[in-house]
Amino acid sequence: MKKKIAVAIILTAWLVLVSIFMLLAESFDLEIFFVLWLIGILIIAELLDAGSVHPGYMKYVHLQIAAGIVVFGAIVVQKVMEILAR
Amino acid sequence: MTRRMPIAAVIVIGIIALAGLLFFARSPVLYSPENASAETKYHVNTGPLMAQPVNSTTDIYPLMQDLLNRPGSITLEIRLRDPDSAMADLAAYEKTFGRLDNLVINLDMNESEIENFTMSSQAQDEILRQLANDTVDLDALKDLQIRYRSSQDPDMMVAVNYQGAALKKRLGELYGRYMNEHQKVLPVSAKLGLDTTQYNQSTVEFQRLISETDAFVTAPARPGNLTGGPYLSLGIQPDHVVYRDTVRVLGHLVSPENPDSIAVLVDGNPVNNFTPDQNGEYTGSFTVERLPAGNHTLVAEAANITSSPAVLTVNPVDSTTTLAAVPGPGQAAAICSGTVLANRPVRFAPFMVRENNRTLFSGTTDDGGKFNVSVPLFPGTHVLVARFDSPDYPVNASESDPVTVSIPLSAVLSSPRKTSDPFVLVTAVAVVLAVSLGGSYTYLRRKNVFGTVVAGPAGAPAAGSDLTAPPGPGRRPEAIAPGTLPAGETVLSCYEQAREAQGISEAAYLAYRLLSGRIAGLRHIVRHLTRTPREIVHACRDAAYGTAFTRFVSAYEQIRYGGGRSAGEQAEFTESLVQADQTTGGGRD
Numbered sequence: 080m081k082k083k084i085a086v087a088i089i090l091t092a093w094l095v096l097v098s099i100f101m102l103l104a105e106s107f108d109l110e111i112f113f114v115l116w117l118i119g120i121l122i123i124a125e126l127l128d129a130g131s132v133h134p135g136y137m138k139y140v141h142l143q144i145a146a147g148i149v150v151f152g153a154i155v156v157q158k159v160m161e162i163l164a165r
Numbered sequence: 166m167t168r169r170m171p172i173a174a175v176i177v178i179g180i181i182a183l184a185g186l187l188f189f190a191r192s193p194v195l196y197s198p199e200n201a202s203a204e205t206k207y208h209v210n211t212g213p214l215m216a217q218p219v220n221s222t223t224d225i226y227p228l229m230q231d232l233l234n235r236p237g238s239i240t241l242e243i244r245l246r247d248p249d250s251a252m253a254d255l256a257a258y259e260k261t262f263g264r265l266d267n268l269v270i271n272l273d274m275n276e277s278e279i280e281n282f283t284m285s286s287q288a289q290d291e292i293l294r295q296l297a298n299d300t301v302d303l304d305a306l307k308d309l310q311i312r313y314r315s316s317q318d319p320d321m322m323v324a325v326n327y328q329g330a331a332l333k334k335r336l337g338e339l340y341g342r343y344m345n346e347h348q349k350v351l352p353v354s355a356k357l358g359l360d361t362t363q364y365n366q367s368t369v370e371f372q373r374l375i376s377e378t379d380a381f382v383t384a385p386a387r388p389g390n391l392t393g394g395p396y397l398s399l400g401i402q403p404d405h406v407v408y409r410d411t412v413r414v415l416g417h418l419v420s421p422e423n424p425d426s427i428a429v430l431v432d433g434n435p436v437n438n439f440t441p442d443q444n445g446e447y448t449g450s451f452t453v454e455r456l457p458a459g460n461h462t463l464v465a466e467a468a469n470i471t472s473s474p475a476v477l478t479v480n481p482v483d484s485t486t487t488l489a490a491v492p493g494p495g496q497a498a499a500i501c502s503g504t505v506l507a508n509r510p511v512r513f514a515p516f517m518v519r520e521n522n523r524t525l526f527s528g529t530t531d532d533g534g535k536f537n538v539s540v541p542l543f544p545g546t547h548v549l550v551a552r553f554d555s556p557d558y559p560v561n562a563s564e565s566d567p568v569t570v571s572i573p574l575s576a577v578l579s580s581p582r583k584t585s586d587p588f589v590l591v592t593a594v595a596v597v598l599a600v601s602l603g604g605s606y607t608y609l610r611r612k613n614v615f616g617t618v619v620a621g622p623a624g625a626p627a628a629g630s631d632l633t634a635p636p637g638p639g640r641r642p643e644a645i646a647p648g649t650l651p652a653g654e655t656v657l658s659c660y661e662q663a664r665e666a667q668g669i670s671e672a673a674y675l676a677y678r679l680l681s682g683r684i685a686g687l688r689h690i691v692r693h694l695t696r697t698p699r700e701i702v703h704a705c706r707d708a709a710y711g712t713a714f715t716r717f718v719s720a721y722e723q724i725r726y727g728g729g730r731s732a733g734e735q736a737e738f739t740e741s742l743v744q745a746d747q748t749t750g751g752g753r754d
Contacts, residue, residue, distance in 0.1 A: 106522050128612070141612045145605040152601020156594050161543045 083136060086123050093119045110154050117147040225279065228265045230359050232258065232286045233350070236293065236367035243297050244374045246304070251297050255290065262286040282353045285346040292343045296374070299339070302332055302448060303378060305402040305413040313400070324398040324417040324446075331446050333378045340375055344368065395420040399429070399465040399472035407482045408559050409509045411450050416465055416472060418445040427467040431456065431477065441467075453479055454512075458559040479559045482507045486516065488551035488565035492572050493539055499570045501526070502537040505553045507560045510534025514560070517552045525549070544572045613691055656680065656746045657739070669735065673724040676742050677717075683749050684714060698722065710748035717745040 097115045101107045124140050235258045242251040262283055269280050306329050313321040347368055354361045396419040401412050414429055418441045427439045427447050439447040458481035465472040488503040501518050505511040511534045518526040518540050526540045540549070548569050554562035650659065656679045663672035678694070681701050685693035688704050696704075698718045705711050720738040723729040729738075 108523065137612075138614050141609060141614045145609045145614075148605040148608060149601050152598055152604075155601070156597045157543065159593050159597060160590065161541070 082127065082134065086127065090116075090119055090123060113147075113154070114151065117144070117151060120144060120147070225265065225268055226357065226359065228261055228268070229279070229282060229354070229357065231261050232265065232282075233354060233359055233361055233364040235261070235363075236289060237363035237365075237370065239293050240296070240367045240370035240374070243293070243300050244370050244377075246300070248297060248301065251293075255294060255297070258286075258293075259290055262290065278353045278356070282350060285349045288346045289343060289350075292339055292346070296336070296339055296371070299332060299336055300374070302413065302415075303329075303336075306332065306415070309400050309402050309415070312402075312404075321398055321400050324400060324415065327417055327444060327446050328415045328448060329378070331442065331444065331448075333375075336375055336378055340371055343371060395422075395468075395470045397427070397465055397467055397470040397472040399463065399475050401463060401475045401477060404476065405478045405480060406453050407480050408453060408507050408511070410453050412453060412477065413448070413450045414439065414463075414465075415446070415448040418447065418467055418470070420445075420468060420470055422468050424467040427465050429463060429465050431461050431463050453559065455557050456559060457556055481559050481561050484511060484553055484560045484563040486551050486553045486563045486565045488518070488549065488568050490540075490549050490568045490570040492570060496539070497544060497572055498539045498541045499547065499549065499572065500537070501540050501549065501551065502535070503551045503565060504536075505530050505534050505551075505563070511553065511558065511560055514553060514558060515555050517554075519550050519552055520547055542570070542572045546571045650679070657743055660739075660742060669730065670725055673721050673738060677721050677725070680714065680717065680742075680745055680749060684708075684710070687749070710745065713741070713745040713748040717741040 094112075094116060097112060098107075101112065120140065121144060124137070124144060127134070127140070128137060235254055239251055239254045239258065242248075242254065265279075265286070266283050269283055306325055310322070310325045310329070313325060347364075350364070351361060354364070396417070398416040398418075400415050402415075403410070403412070406412055414437070416427070418424070418427060425440060427441060428435045429437050429439065429449075429451070437449055437451045439449045441447040456479050458479050461477045461479060463475045463477050484505060484507040486503060486505050488501060490499045490501045492498075493500050503516075505514055505516055510530070510532075512530055512532045514530045514534070516528060516530060516536055517524045518538070525542070526538055528536055528538050530536050536551075546569060548567045550567050551565040552562070553560070553564075650656070656676055659679065660672050660676040663675045677698065681693050681698070684690070684701060684705050688708070690696070690701065690704055693701060698721065702711070702715050702718050705714060708714075717738075720734070720741045723734055724738050729735075
């Protein structure tokens with residue numbers, strides 16, 4: 080199996096697992112879902128990037144992670160404002 | 166002219182002020198006894214009240230007549246089992262004699278007949294309240310008597326009969342006390358010319374109520390098992406209840422120890438303590454509140470005696486939760502108010518304010534089943550619901566209709582609670598955003614997404630190091646970056662020196678490392694030593710030096726791996742080395 084397909088399957092399975100737990104808890108939180116996706120893709124990127132072989136699609140994975148970090152910062156900003164607003 | 170201007174201005178301002186006052190002068194907002202529309206504890210204005218002249222005819226006598234008229238209807242309502250009307254009339258009765266009592270104090274009429282009238286009215290109020298409660302007990306006893314008679318329970322029948330006898334005795338005492346006060350009131354009323362027709366009717370109704378108990382209560386026959394002991398009975402009425410119903414408890418205790426207190430337990434948890442009278446009878450009640458729906462076992466305990474269990478069935482009732490939410494003034498919060506109602510207000514009950522199934526606030530209702538809380542919210546539009554859901558109450562869960570509330574962004578900046586300085590907020594936001602953007606950039610840079618060379622100084626040998634020195638056992642050869650050749654040396658000279666010192670194979674490898682490092686720098690190839698020579702060739706095939714480097718790699722592989730040691734192969738390697746060195750910028754290192 081190609082790494083690219085394995086990565087897609089693993090990431091999808093991880094997100095499905097997160098969704099199932101959220102639905103079981105009857106508390107679907109998009110922010111938590113996003114953060115868990117970011118954690119998942121970070122782990123996958125580090126595992127993929129460990130060797131000397133660098134597939135071309137890794138560039139796009141890294142760009143997604145960078146965008147995710149910015150969005151994560153926005154979420155933190157929102158939480159900071161919520162805390163300050165209390 | 167100039168000197169008269171200020172005077173004219175003052176006159177004009179004065180006229181404007183007086184004209185403005187006219188609007189308020191027509192209906193001034195003054196708190197006077199005449200204008201007071203409602204009497205609350207915040208509008209007590211005793212000064213003018215004290216100064217008011219009191220006229221006996223217009224102020225006191227109507228109050229006294231009102232007091233005389235009420236007992237008749239109250240006793241009738243009690244006899245006809247209309248407790249709500251009776252309690253409402255009793256409240257009005259209490260308020261009336263309270264007003265009369267105030268007048269008596271204000272007029273300094275102590276030791277007067279009117280004061281005696283007032284005291285008798287107060288005593289009759291207490292008697293009538295006791296009568297209302299005893300009537301409820303009487304009805305409960307009737308129900309119990311029917312139940313135990315049909316269930317052939319002689320012990321409980323005896324307990325009920327004893328209770329009935331005690332109740333009859335208490336009602337008789339109440340009647341006696343009432344008549345005593347009645348006799349005190351009548352002469353005063355006659356002297357003042359008050360109408361006592363309805364007042365006298367109250368004694369008639371009271372007497373009828375007493376006679377009704379005669380038909381019910383029969384003399385109890387004390388059975389054998391009650392004469393010895395120990396023995397403790399327990400009866401409850403009703404045995405099917407809903408939230409906030411009152412359960413009346415009664416029973417009989419025979420014990421040589423004569424305990425002072427009898428505890429009634431529901432499922433093992435005490436709900437109330439009762440004190441038996443001299444005959445061993447006890448009675449009381451408790452309210453069903455924090456008791457889950459279903460069947461519960463009640464027992465009475467006194468000393469070491471436990472009664473037979475009684476089963477209480479608590480039926481669940483539906484509830485309704487309401488919610489109203491408005492933005493909090495000057496704060497990033499919504500003021501949420503609402504109620505939790507079942508058959509009665511669900512008091513001290515847990516409730517939640519939620520958004521998208523996420524609980525934002527948890528609290529408890531007040532004694533009226535209401536709540537009014539401030540829920541912190543982030544600026545934006547929020548759809549809130551209030552929810553009551555507690556298995557501890559015999560009340561089904563309910564949720565309010567969704568309520569939309571919008572919190573303006575300015576509420577955060579103007580929020581006075583945690584930070585009143587917008588600079589702190591803006592700085593915090595800027596710092597977090599800068600950190601996230603910086604982190605994102607650093608991540609991309611580390612991953613070389615921008616194509617920058619990262620295998621530079623870390624992989625290069627230190628300046629002045631001997632490039633021709635062997636790598637040593639167990640040590641990987643170092644990558645060589647451009648600009649690391651010692652001064653005055655060229656790739657060819659390094660190769661020549663290494664060939665003499667280490668042999669042709671290591672010298673060829675050194676030459677390859679030097680050239681591939683240079684090409685890695687030119688082509689931004691990361692960790693070039695981890696790549697095969699052919700991968701480097703592939704990476705630079707479209708460059709001007711691609712052909713020369715390809716030729717060099719071919720000769721290098723022949724020397725390094727093909728075992729090429731002939732003079733022709735070495736000459737070919739040297740020639741291709743010089744060509745590749747020159748085309749890749751040799752001499753500029």
